[in-house]
Structure formats: structure tokens, C-alpha cells
Amino acid sequence: MNGDLYREQLLDHYHNPENFGVLEDPDIDITQENATCGDTIHLTAKLDDEGRISKVMFEGHGCVVSTASASMFTTEVLGKTPAEIEAMQLPDIQQMLGGVTLSMGRVKCAMLPLEAMKKGLQKLAKSA
Ligand code: ZN
Secondary structure (H helix, E strand, O other), X not given: OOHHHHHHHHHHHHHOOOXXXXXXXXXXXXXXXXXXXXXXXXXXXXXXXXXXXXEEEEEEEOOHXXXXXXXXXXXXXXXXXXXXXXXXXXXXXXXXXXXXXXXXXXXXXHHHHHHHHHHXXXXXXXXX
């Protein structure tokens, strides 16, 4: 495991995040905070006719780990069903981030976009 390479990859996403912004007329619109670090994420997403995630965007401000995780997450979850996202756990996020082992303090940062998405999907299911 090359630690520097991993950090560079995360920094790259941090400085040039993918899918940064807000979707118009989204199916999911949720803001989630990670109080321990001060990260905030505003996630908007759309589902296609089959109920799969078709587009995700995020905005907010956070540390390198939460921002990089959100940047990769918005691409990672495309085409997934709500059930598939509900089943995603920390190992999936670690793998998405390049197989890193996160310290306890960073786990919440890395999990923030997934937790926001899960919460948003639950909200959507209730309103349907
Ligand atoms: Zn953080």
C-alpha cells in the first residue's frame, strides 16, 4: 500500500470534486452533517424509471476525506437500487477509496455521503 499515492488520489478529488453542485427537481434532497469533524454535505439525486440512481450531485464543505469520498460516491452509486445502497457498509466505502484503512476519526468523514444517501432514500420511501 502506497500511502502517498492514496493521499494524492484523495487530494485530487478534494481539489477537483466530481459532480459538484445541486440537481434541479431532485427525488432526493438531503443535508447531513458530521459534527465531530465539521463536515456538511448537501446531496441531491435522481432515480430513473426502474428506481435506480441515475444522477447524483453534492455540495458542501468538508475535510479531504469526506469531500473525496463524496466525489467518488456520486459516481460509485450510479445504477444502483435503493436496496443495494442500503446494503453498502464501511468496507465498500474503504474499497471505493482505494482499499484504505481509515482511522476511527476518519470513518465518519468517509461514511458521510453514504449515510446521507441512505437517509435520503428512507425519506423518499416514506413520502412515496
Ligand atoms: Zn471530516
